Amino acid sequence: MDDLKTRGLVLLGCGKMGSAMLKGWLAGGLPPSSVTVLDPHPSEWLQSTGVALNTDLPANPAIVLVAVKPQMMGDALPTLQKLGNGDTVFLTVAAGISIATYETMLGADTPIIRAMPNTPAAIGRGITGIVGNVKVSGAALDMAEGLLKAVGQVVRLDTEAQIRPLTAISGCxxxxxxxxxxxxxxxxxxxxxxxxxxxxxxxxxxxxxxxxxxxxxxxxxxxxxxxxxxxxxxxxxxxxxxxxxxxxxxxxxxxxxxxxxxxxxxx
Missing domain, CATH: 1.10.3730.10 (ProC C-terminal domain-like)
Incomplete structure (x- = not known):
């Protein structure tokens, strides 16, 4: 939490899933001033939270959480490319997009964690599977797990290939x-x-x-x-x-x- 408070967190997309997570983080003590949200159609609730909304990105955020729909990814990610190949961790909850695709978009040295939550996350009763690429440290996985626990349980997968059966069981x-x-x-x-x-x-x-x-x-x-x-x-x-x-x-x-x-x- 200290790293998130000092370096900041970027949330790309704040629909149902993004809003559910943001509510959990704020309730858990993350200061609104540590959060930057990029969303083209912010809700009234989001505008009332005190987070930085559609402003310049922090120089070196601890984590970027990608919560836009897969079909919007091509337009959204170029905004964040300058944060690739560094120590900013990218955590994505977008379905169907592989870690290799993110590495192509952001750079091969980018720490990337892929997550698959399910819809009960909207009431804090979800379960999410996570897996990272070789650039992701144990501390980064711990940070991602801590963030995702705001909306339910978290399990760690051994390989990215397990995302598909996990999707078929808990996602669907x-x-x-x-x-x-x-x-x-x-x-x-x-x-x-x-x-x-x-x-x-x-x-x-x-x-x-x-x-x-x-x-x-x-x-x-x-x-x-x-x-x-x-x-x-x-x-x-x-x-x-x-x-x-x-x-x-x-x-x-x-x-x-x-x-x-x-x-x-x-x-």
């Missing part, structure tokens, strides 16, 4: 869970519940079960067993959901494989 995963809620609610409605009640039950059940899985000392398999009476109602539903051919596991394996394939195609 919230959409899978949202669809599970939709499916449960529709099934409840077809079974005779009102649409509103079925949706309320599905949301609360998924949210509560997720929190229980995170908080419990028992693993999800044991938690499932705890709910399941032999030969009972839950067991009969699980007989369908755990089918080796058509159940959740093979379905999820196909979904994750499709996500990884598409990610490779878009790279």
């Amino acid at each position: 995963g919230p959409a899978y869970v949202f669809h599970l809620i939709e499916a449960m609610a529709l099934a409840g409605e077809k079974a005779g519940l009102s649409a509103d009640m079925a949706m309320q039950l599905a949301k609360a059940t998924v949210g509560g079960a997720g929190q229980l899985a995170e908080d419990s000392d028992e693993g999800p398999a044991q938690l499932r067993i705890n709910v399941t009476s032999p030969g009972g109602v839950t067991a009969e539903a699980l007989r369908v959901l755990m089918d080796e051919t058509d159940g959740f596991v093979p379905l999820m394996e196909r979904a994750v494989a499709a996500a990884i394939t598409r990610d490779e195609e878009l790279a």
